[in-house]
Amino acid sequence: MNSTIWLALGLVLVLEGLGPMMFPQAWRRMILAMTQLPDTRLRRFGGGIVVAGCVIYYILRSHAEG
Structure with missing residues (x-):
């Protein structure tokens, strides 16, 4: 890895x-x-964190290579 x-x-x-x-x-x-939060709200929150992490990774990765 x-x-x-x-x-x-x-x-x-x-x-x-x-x-x-x-x-x-x-x-x-x-x-x-x-x-106490419903499952759907937790899933949305988790999905948002995953998307934000992917965006940050993509931006930093593209700047590091460029």
């Missing part, structure tokens, strides 16, 4: 870990609130 993918995954893990490490109570409230 490309090292860029591994670097990106590592950065995602660092950023994901900062929330519960720095703000555990707010993180817990957010997770509890998300469990």
Whole structure:
């Protein structure tokens, strides 16, 4: 696998870990609130994150190659 993918995954893990490490109570409230959302809304939210990630990856990849 490309090292860029591994670097990106590592950065995602660092950023994901900062929330519960720095703000555990707010993180817990957010997770509890998300469990109350309907599945369709969670799927839309997840799909939006995937699309945003793909767009960012495409833009950065095209600038790095160019």
